[in-house]
Amino acid sequence: MRLRPAMVGWYNPPRLLAIAVRVAISTVFGEFADRREALATSRPIDPSAIEPNLDYSLESVDSDFWLDFMADTGDGWNSTYAVARLLAEPDLKVRGTNEPLMRGRILVMGGDEVYPTASRDGYRDRIVAPFSEASVGKFDPQNPPHLYAVPGNHDWYDGLLAFLGLFCRRRNASAWADARPGRGLGGWTTQQTRSYFALKLPHGWWLWGADIQLTGYIDQPQIDFFSHVAREWMEPGSRLILCTGQPSWAYVDVNEPEPQFTNFSYLESLAGLARKKHRLCAVLTGDSHHYSRFLEGDRHYITSGGGGAFLHPTHQLEDKTFKWPYPPPGVEPVAGQKYHRRFHLVRDEHTRQATVFPDHKTSRRLAWRNLIFAALNWQYTATVAILYAFFTWLVSAQGAYLGTSLQAALAPEPLPPFVGSVQTYLSFALISPWPTALILTSIAGYYYLADFPSYWRLVIGLLHGTIQAAVVLIATCLLARWLPTMPVALFIVAAGLAGGVLSATTLGVYLLLSLNKFGKHWDEAFSALRIQDYKSFLRLRIGPDGRLKIYPIGLKSVPREPEKGQLRKPPLHPHLIEGPIEIH
Incomplete structure (x- = not known):
């Protein structure tokens, strides 16, 4: 017996990529080779009268249809x-x-x-x-x-x-x-x-x-x-x-x-x-x-x-x-x-x-499930965790090239909390083109995601991207302070996991606020929830x-x-x- 399909995971990155490819191909096909026009030629309709198979006018004349x-x-x-x-x-x-x-x-x-x-x-x-x-x-x-x-x-x-x-x-x-x-x-x-x-x-x-x-x-x-x-x-x-x-x-x-x-x-x-x-x-x-x-x-x-x-x-x-x-x-x-x-x-x-x-009340209440976005969409969370681990590895390699480790560089400093650590982290990340390219790519992604008109799309996209970066950066700094002696490989894994969970949770909060406060991202917010009920x-x-x-x-x-x-x-x-x- 075949397995009965579960609800589609819309935030499963491989599935998203496959859908994007199919959408691109079908859009081009629809513009250059519309199958409807071929059907009209190959399956002509008699212009004199409606086909009998499509005529229900004499059924149930004296009763309900x-x-x-x-x-x-x-x-x-x-x-x-x-x-x-x-x-x-x-x-x-x-x-x-x-x-x-x-x-x-x-x-x-x-x-x-x-x-x-x-x-x-x-x-x-x-x-x-x-x-x-x-x-x-x-x-x-x-x-x-x-x-x-x-x-x-x-x-x-x-x-x-x-x-x-x-x-x-x-x-x-x-x-x-x-x-x-x-x-x-x-x-x-x-x-x-x-x-x-x-x-x-x-x-x-x-x-x-x-x-x-x-x-x-x-x-x-x-x-x-x-x-x-x-x-x-x-x-x-x-x-x-x-x-x-x-x-x-x-x-x-x-x-x-x-x-x-x-x-x-x-x-x-x-x-x-x-x-x-x-x-x-x-x-x-x-x-x-x-x-x-x-x-x-x-x-x-x-x-x-x-x-x-x-x-x-x-x-x-x-x-x-x-x-x-x-x-x-x-x-x-x-x-x-x-x-x-x-x-x-x-x-x-x-x-x-x-x-x-x-009803509106139920709909607004269901939207709050986006607070557990990371758990509901674990494939997305895992993918983002891998990307953050890769990013942390690049930044750590830059620190090793400068004669130190990322954990040591993010150790407590006499400046206000995290200020020195943030400056050090950003210097490591921006001195090399690869981490910089990843940062710019993520900013472009958050801009593309933002479902707001013209100018506000840029503002919201930059604000969302900044918050995402800040959350992950602070988490990495905290891990460095709490686990200063952890082996580098394990630290990279831990930073990736923390970054994946926090980034996915931040996205869920963004979708929740966008929908409940501004009426935006209604499709993205509820496709993340995959609610089977209310048919x-x-x-x-x-x-x-x-x-x-x-x-x-x-x-x-x-x-x-x-x-x-x-x-x-x-x-x-x-x-x-x-x-x-x-x-x-």
Whole structure:
């Protein structure tokens, strides 16, 4: 039996290096050889009418039509498997509502289906395996529910190759090839032929799934496809659910909204073509691994990225208001006019607390785990310890060249505490080019890390680097005073260990303060924690009257399964995060 994968260690230096290489390669590939354009050529779509496989409009006309949305899965086994178990249940009993919530006829995955990078093995071990385990005995193989997926940036890290093999295997018959069915993923079967799709739902509802690649870029064939769907296939006044790869409304810098908001704004304009009177009702996404909901007018912008990846915080979220040269969806543009885009974080009308999961208080409390960053990310700590030991060896060699030892040189002097020792240490370090080069490299790294705008990035980066150097320097001086007779080799090891632990702890404090005080480094701070709990997904219901209800379902705690052996399948306790959200 294969080991069940643990949560990805994002501060494991070899893994970070491998991810960086894959990101660089995929970025270049995406710019010079976009696979989506090749797919549009090799898998043409009939322009006259929507494909029957993608038309659900005649299903459940006189009853409820259910569909599910989840995003950001395929990280650790425990979290992915727990969400898969909930999705696989034929009907789900959820605390907060008395009505049973039926399993969706369709499951839509909203991006980042595997972590840390896409590969056939990664998909097999981190998503296919847990979904298959969760599906045993839950589905009718003669009438399986359908599965659609939009790729996220992690799915693009192999140029979309593994994603296409898993989710886009189905092929229509042509003069050149026979029809081919989709692939099974647990109890679901894939239906799409490209990385984007349009689904016709009952009662005038449509669902679009858009592929925004790595940087939000939408290729021209995809633009042509959705434009054609909006003009030719959708009846005037159709209502639309849009699934996209990231919450641009939450990420946008209100002082400089371009280019971050540009691609999403253009996608919105396609969805809400004013001349056809289509109505964009809801935008669903992941990428942020939590639940939140923003409102602009009567449009709901929902992030539900709790499908199995590590938890992201919520207490950095805030309302976003900025000027934009193009109108909101469904509004005819006026030449030369600018429009205010106002995205309001939904709050409880009684408590005025944001309806997010986890709540702000819990999110802020969880951030304090960064104080034990060194223990939670021991691979990073060990790597930094080795680097500090190497640096101490270089400085010690410089002292030996000058006829003394580092320990003797850092002995107590008549000056104020540490002043003489600091001066001596710095003179040893800066007299040789190699230690100096390491110092400059570390300063550049802290500058690059700083998630602050322009001038403040330099200030924060230098301040962080200075504190890191001061902490390690003081620790080395203390060791020299406390252990003056220790053999040089052991002293170098001790200095490296002390430096690694203190440097990693200092980084954790930096991340904690940046997030809790300034709302920065929310990704870096929580990826360090690898929290498996606080999962979420959406269950949607279109009633016979055409009304849409969205049920945001949360799971506070994920059971811990052993790496090997029989699955225990302890009971799960899902609850309704808010709502249900009703859209007419």
